[in-house]
Amino acid sequence: MSERRTLYPPIEPFETGMLDVGDGHSLYWERCGTKGAKPAVFLHGGPGSGCSPKQRQQFDPVRYDVLLFDQRGCGRSTPYASLEANTTWHLVADIERLREMAGHERWLVFGGSWGSTLSLAYAQTHPERVTELVLRGIFLARQNEFDWLYRYGASELYPEEWERFVEHIPEGERGDLIEAYRARLTSDDPAVQLAAAKAWSRWEGMTVTLLPDAEMLADFTDDHHAVPVARIENHYFLNRCWLDEGQLLANAGKLRGIPGTIVQGRHDCCTPPSAAWALKQAWPEVELEIVADGGHLFTEPGITDGLVRASDRYAEGAVVS
Structure with a gap:
C-alpha cells in the first residue's frame, strides 16, 4: 500500500455526441470504459476549461462507465466561450439531462477545483441521484476564497506574478480586479479580450502547480x-x-448518507486546504485525505494516488450489466 497509484492507461471513448440543452447551447459529451459498468460523471474545473483525455484515466475502464462533458461555452461545446444562459444552476440542470440521456438511475460524481463546487451543488440539489462523491481541491465560492486569489493571499506567495497580473489593469481600476478584467474580457476588440485572457489565465496557472511547469x-x-x-x-x-x-456549507446536511472522499493538496495555492477542512466539519462522514506533498492539479503524484484509490474503492463489487 506504500506504492503510489498512477493513472490508468490512455483510453478512447466508446461513444460521443452533442446534446442540445436549450438556450442555444449544445454540449459535447463522451462515454469511456465499459458500457453498463458502474456509472460515473466527471465534472471538469475552471469554470471554462473543458475535459481532456487524461481525465478519463482516473477510472478503471473495466469497472466504470464514465461520462465526461464540456460545460457550457467550454471545449467542444457551442457556442464558444458564451456567457449567455451560463450559470451554476444551468449546469446542474445539464448534468441531470445527461444522466437521463445515459439512462442511469444514479451515478458517482467526481470533480476537482470548480468541479468540486459543481459536484456539491448538484449533489445537494439531487442527493437521490448520487451514489458517491470524489472531490479534489475544494472550492466553496466564499468571499474569502475569491479574496485569496484576487485581493490578498496568493499574492504573498507569487509576488512577481501578482505584480504582472495587476499591472494589466490601470491603477485607478485595481480596487476590484474581477470587475476590471470583466470589462476587458467582454470587450468588442478581440485583441483587448485576448490580452486580458492571457494575463488572467497566466495568474491562475502560476498558482495551480507545486513546482513550475512550463x-x-x-x-x-x-x-x-x-x-x-x-x-x-x-x-x-x-x-x-x-x-x-456559505451556501454549500449550510446545505452540507443534504449529503448525509452519501459516501465521499476529498483529496486535498497541503500546498494547494489555488484552493487552500481551509475550505476542505470547513467542509469536513460540516459533513463529518466524508473521508478527507490531505496530501503532504500535493498542490492543486490531479496529475501530481500524491493527488493522482488518492483519486485513483478512491475511484477504485467505490468500484469494488461493481459488475458489468
Whole structure:
C-alpha cells in the first residue's frame, strides 16, 4: 500500500455526441470504459476549461462507465466561450439531462477545483441521484476564497506574478480586479479580450502547480484555451457562482448518507486546504485525505494516488450489466 497509484492507461471513448440543452447551447459529451459498468460523471474545473483525455484515466475502464462533458461555452461545446444562459444552476440542470440521456438511475460524481463546487451543488440539489462523491481541491465560492486569489493571499506567495497580473489593469481600476478584467474580457476588440485572457489565465496557472511547469503554463495561456477559461471563470466569479455566501456549507446536511472522499493538496495555492477542512466539519462522514506533498492539479503524484484509490474503492463489487 506504500506504492503510489498512477493513472490508468490512455483510453478512447466508446461513444460521443452533442446534446442540445436549450438556450442555444449544445454540449459535447463522451462515454469511456465499459458500457453498463458502474456509472460515473466527471465534472471538469475552471469554470471554462473543458475535459481532456487524461481525465478519463482516473477510472478503471473495466469497472466504470464514465461520462465526461464540456460545460457550457467550454471545449467542444457551442457556442464558444458564451456567457449567455451560463450559470451554476444551468449546469446542474445539464448534468441531470445527461444522466437521463445515459439512462442511469444514479451515478458517482467526481470533480476537482470548480468541479468540486459543481459536484456539491448538484449533489445537494439531487442527493437521490448520487451514489458517491470524489472531490479534489475544494472550492466553496466564499468571499474569502475569491479574496485569496484576487485581493490578498496568493499574492504573498507569487509576488512577481501578482505584480504582472495587476499591472494589466490601470491603477485607478485595481480596487476590484474581477470587475476590471470583466470589462476587458467582454470587450468588442478581440485583441483587448485576448490580452486580458492571457494575463488572467497566466495568474491562475502560476498558482495551480507545486513546482513550475512550463508545458502546463503554455497550455493555460494558449489562445484557444485562455479565452473561454478567462471569460467564463471571470463571469462566474463576478456573480459569486450564483451561490449565497456559505451556501454549500449550510446545505452540507443534504449529503448525509452519501459516501465521499476529498483529496486535498497541503500546498494547494489555488484552493487552500481551509475550505476542505470547513467542509469536513460540516459533513463529518466524508473521508478527507490531505496530501503532504500535493498542490492543486490531479496529475501530481500524491493527488493522482488518492483519486485513483478512491475511484477504485467505490468500484469494488461493481459488475458489468
